[in-house]
Amino acid sequence: xxxxxxxxxxxxxxxxxxxxxxxxxxxxxxxxxxxxxxxxxxxxxxxxxxxxxxxxxxxxxxxxxxxxxxxxxxxxxxxxxxxxxxxxxxxxxxxxxxxxxxxxxxxxxxxxxxxxxxxxxxxxxxxxxxxxxxxxxxxxxxxxxxxxxxxxxxxxxxxxxxxxxxxxxxxxxxxxxxxxxxxxxxxxxxxxxxxxxxxxxxxxxxxxxxxxxxxxxxxxxxxxxxxxxxxxxxxxxxxxxxxxxxxxxxxxxxx
Amino acid sequence: xxxxxxxxxxxxxxxxxxxxxxxxxxxxxxxxxxxxxxxxxxxxxxxxxxxxxxxxxxxxxxxxxxxxxxxxxxxxxxxxxxxxxxxxxxxxxxxxxxxxxxxxxxxxxxxxxxxxxxxxxxxxxxxxxxxxxxxxxxxxxxxxxxxxxxxxxxxxxxxxxxxxxxxxxxxxxxxxxxxxxxxxxxxxxxxxxxxxxxxxxxxxxxxxxxxxxxxxxxxxxxxxxxxxxxxxxxxxxxxxxxxxxxxxxxxxxxx
DNA sequence: CGGTCAAGGATTTTCGAAAATCTGTTGATT
DNA sequence: AATCAACAGATTTTCGAAAATCCTTGACCG
Numbered sequence: 001x002x003x004x005x006x007x008x009x010x011x012x013x014x015x016x017x018x019x020x021x022x023x024x025x026x027x028x029x030x031x032x033x034x035x036x037x038x039x040x041x042x043x044x045x046x047x048x049x050x051x052x053x054x055x056x057x058x059x060x061x062x063x064x065x066x067x068x069x070x071x072x073x074x075x076x077x078x079x080x081x082x083x084x085x086x087x088x089x090x091x092x093x094x095x096x097x098x099x100x101x102x103x104x105x106x107x108x109x110x111x112x113x114x115x116x117x118x119x120x121x122x123x124x125x126x127x128x129x130x131x132x133x134x135x136x137x138x139x140x141x142x143x144x145x146x147x148x149x150x151x152x153x154x155x156x157x158x159x160x161x162x163x164x165x166x167x168x169x170x171x172x173x174x175x176x177x178x179x180x181x182x183x184x185x186x187x188x189x190x191x192x193x194x195x196x197x198x199x200x201x202x203x204x205x206x207x208x209x210x211x212x213x214x215x216x217x218x219x220x221x222x223x224x225x226x227x228x229x230x231x232x233x234x235x236x237x238x239x240x241x242x243x244x245x246x247x248x249x250x251x252x253x254x255x
Numbered sequence: 256x257x258x259x260x261x262x263x264x265x266x267x268x269x270x271x272x273x274x275x276x277x278x279x280x281x282x283x284x285x286x287x288x289x290x291x292x293x294x295x296x297x298x299x300x301x302x303x304x305x306x307x308x309x310x311x312x313x314x315x316x317x318x319x320x321x322x323x324x325x326x327x328x329x330x331x332x333x334x335x336x337x338x339x340x341x342x343x344x345x346x347x348x349x350x351x352x353x354x355x356x357x358x359x360x361x362x363x364x365x366x367x368x369x370x371x372x373x374x375x376x377x378x379x380x381x382x383x384x385x386x387x388x389x390x391x392x393x394x395x396x397x398x399x400x401x402x403x404x405x406x407x408x409x410x411x412x413x414x415x416x417x418x419x420x421x422x423x424x425x426x427x428x429x430x431x432x433x434x435x436x437x438x439x440x441x442x443x444x445x446x447x448x449x450x451x452x453x454x455x456x457x458x459x460x461x462x463x464x465x466x467x468x469x470x471x472x473x474x475x476x477x478x479x480x481x482x483x484x485x486x487x488x489x490x491x492x493x494x495x496x497x498x499x500x501x502x503x504x505x506x507x508x509x510x
Numbered sequence: 511c512g513g514t515c516a517a518g519g520a521t522t523t524t525c526g527a528a529a530a531t532c533t534g535t536t537g538a539t540t
Numbered sequence: 541a542a543t544c545a546a547c548a549g550a551t552t553t554t555c556g557a558a559a560a561t562c563c564t565t566g567a568c569c570g
Contacts (some may be wrong), residue, residue, distance in 0.1 A: 024337045026524070051552070061525045062553085063318065070322050074329035076429075082279045083531055083552060095425070102426040109360050170350070171357040174331075175430065279531095281554070306522070316555045317523085338522060338561055 027064035031071050034058070038077050038088055039185050040146070049078060049086040075178060077185070093243055096186045100239045103179035107235075108228045110164040110172040115224045118166035123220055129155070129162040130216050134209055149191045153184060159212065163219055163231075187238070190245045206237060282319035286326050289313070293332050293343055294440050295401065304333060304341040330433060332440070348498055351441045355494045358434035362490075363483045365419040365427040370479045373421035378475055384410070384417040385471050389464055404446050408439060414467065418474055418486075442493070445500045461492060 034054075037043045054065050069086045072078040080086045114122065133155040140148060157180055164176055211234045218227040289309075292298045309320050324341045327333040335341045369377065388410040395403060412435055419431055466489045473482040 025522095050550095052550095063321070063524050066318070066322060066553085067325050067523095070325045071329060074326060084533095085552060098424050098426050102424065102430070105360070105364050169353050169357065171353050171434070175357070179426070280552095305520095307520095318554050321523085322553095339563095340522060 025064070026060055027067035030058055030060055030064045030068035034068055035072060035075075035077060035181075038072070039181075039188055041188060043088050045088050045091045047088045049088065051085070075181065077182075091185065093246055096183075096242055096246070097239055099179060099182045099186070100235050103176070103183060104232050104235045106172055106175045106179060107160070107164060107231060110167040110169065110176055111219065111228055111231055112224050113167040113169060113172070114164050115219060115222050115227060117168050122162075122166035125162045125165060126159075126216055126219065129159040130212060133159045133212065137209060149188075153187070153191070157184075163215070183238075186242050186246075190242055206241065211237070280319070281315055282322035285313055285315055285319045285323035289323055290327060290330075290332060290436075293327070294436075294443055296443060298343050300343050300346045302343045304343065306340070330436065332437075346440065348501055351438075351497055351501070352494055354434060354437045354441070355490050358431070358438060359487050359490045361427055361430045361434060362415070362419060362486060365422040365424065365431055366474065366486055367479050367483055368422040368424060368427070369419050370474060370477050370482060372423050377417075377421035380417045380420060381414075381471055381474065384414040385467060388414045388467065392464060404443075408442070408446070412439075418470070438493075441497050441501075445497055461496065466492070 034043070034049075043049070049069065051062060051065060055061065058065065069078055069080070073080050073086065077089055078086045079089050133152075136152055136155050140152060144152070160180060161173070161176065164173060167173065211230070215227060215230045215234060218230055289298070289304075298304070304324065306317060306320060310316065313320065324333055324335070328335050328341065332344055333341045334344050388407075391407055391410050395407060399407070415435060416428070416431065419428060422428065466485070470482060470485045470489060473485055
């Protein structure tokens with residue numbers, strides 16, 4: 001399982017909005033597309049991924065599809081049984097907590113090391129990522145389009161990874177990316193919900209931007225203990241929010 | 256035209272010692288074989304993995320080989336560049352320490368949780384795994400064959416994973432397995448060296464069995480703090496030993 | 511003499527068909 | 541009525557060739 005993170009995303013500047021996938025290789029494109037469809041819930045949990053269906057949907061042959069599914073399996077977004085093919089991985093509140101708590105462990109250590117090793121460029125990257133996140137967050141309308149939520153998620157991920165980027169450990173970075181990807185799967189429904197129903201009475205209003213700012217300030221002040229505590233609390237709060245959304249009766253999705 | 260593998264492995268239930276790989280699917284077998292060859296150093300770090308070579312060596316076609324390499328890439332045993340194929344991942348002392356320290360972080364948390372949640376079956380599994388490891392370790396001759404070292408490594412891995420098995424976290428277990436696999440790549444040369452030169456004067460003699468026993472006893476006594484400390488020390492000692500071996504001038508391998 | 515570009519060979523990636531395997535059903539036997 | 545074997549359809553897995561891409565070599569031009 002696992003890994004493949006910051007390094008591979010090296011190649012960059014793709015205008016990845018319109019089609020959503022500009023990859024050198026068809027297998028790469030298939031991987032990105034299917035991954036997106038899983039995270040966005042367009043492919044539902046436990047749904048079988050038959051090759052005939054995939055072939056028609058993504059207009060590809062077996063080879064690149066198989067490669068994409070193998071990669072997704074190692075990231076635990078799909079599961080495979082011996083000779084019975086692939087299906088979308090299940091989700092559950094228990095798995096969500098496991099993902100978030102493991103992420104907290106890894107990111108906590110990474111953040112601590114980043115505070116120890118970080119230089120001026122690292123600090124600059126954090127400030128820039130926070131700014132980008134906060135600007136887009138303010139600009140985001142209550143009824144946001146999918147692409148806007150995508151961009152929001154991208155900036156949120158960039159901010160979190162910027163905090164850790166000076167940790168000097170490739171494993172901690174790769175595992176952080178992997179686990180963040182997992183948690184996106186759970187975050188997506190909450191983002192949609194938030195877009196649909198901006199203010200929910202039973203939810204204590206959560207000041208996410210404030211949490212981010214406090215986290216950034218503690219980090220830049222090199223207060224390791226405080227920053228790690230804030231990060232853990234931030235993740236825990238996210239978990240509780242997701243749990244609330246997941247426990248609610250589901251609104252039927254479009255067919 | 257046809258899968259001649261069926262002929263080769265006529266016996267479906269063949270014991271997994273001889274060939275070392277009994278998989279349902281050819282891709283699975285290829286994955287296990289190549290992985291073994293990388294860990295054993297038969298495929299050297301940075302060596303390009305050309306398909307023509309792999310096809311001849313493992314007697315397989317592109318599809319299963321490609322799937323195997325994709326899996327190995329996600330485990331960071333091979334690296335892939337865009338359209339230029341795969342090669343065996345590099346190794347270095349820095350990567351070794353990164354792997355071991357990350358492993359220590361994950362396993363420490365897992366062990367702590369296992370001590371919290373473990374039941375009688377968990378305890379029994381630990382005792383059994385320790386017994387199997389210690390028996391095979393005593394029986395191991397100074398000049399051990401590769402298969403014996405393999406079995407030793409298998410039992411060592413089983414012992415470590417048995418300690419964690421009650422941690423109630425799928426992610427912690429999966430990441431522990433992944434990182435243990437990585438560290439095997441570094442352990443293998445030390446095991447070979449140990450087999451060749453059983454007693455090395457400059458090395459302070461390390462009582463590995465004693466370390467394992469102390470770790471087991473602290474775990475069964477539910478002394479979480481002590482067990483985690485012992486586990487970290489055990490991993491750290493392994494790292495120092497590997498570092499020593501890797502720093503030595505290499506003896507040339509047979510061509 | 512140095513640099514650019516094109517042809518040829520090597521290698522990876524993709525395709526669609528063929529083979530192997532699984533699943534569900536029918537029908538015979540006890 | 542229940543069990544089991546064998547058949548048929550559906551699906552995955554594997555194969556080998558074809559297409560796409562990269563890398564080297566050598567010729568040509570400034």
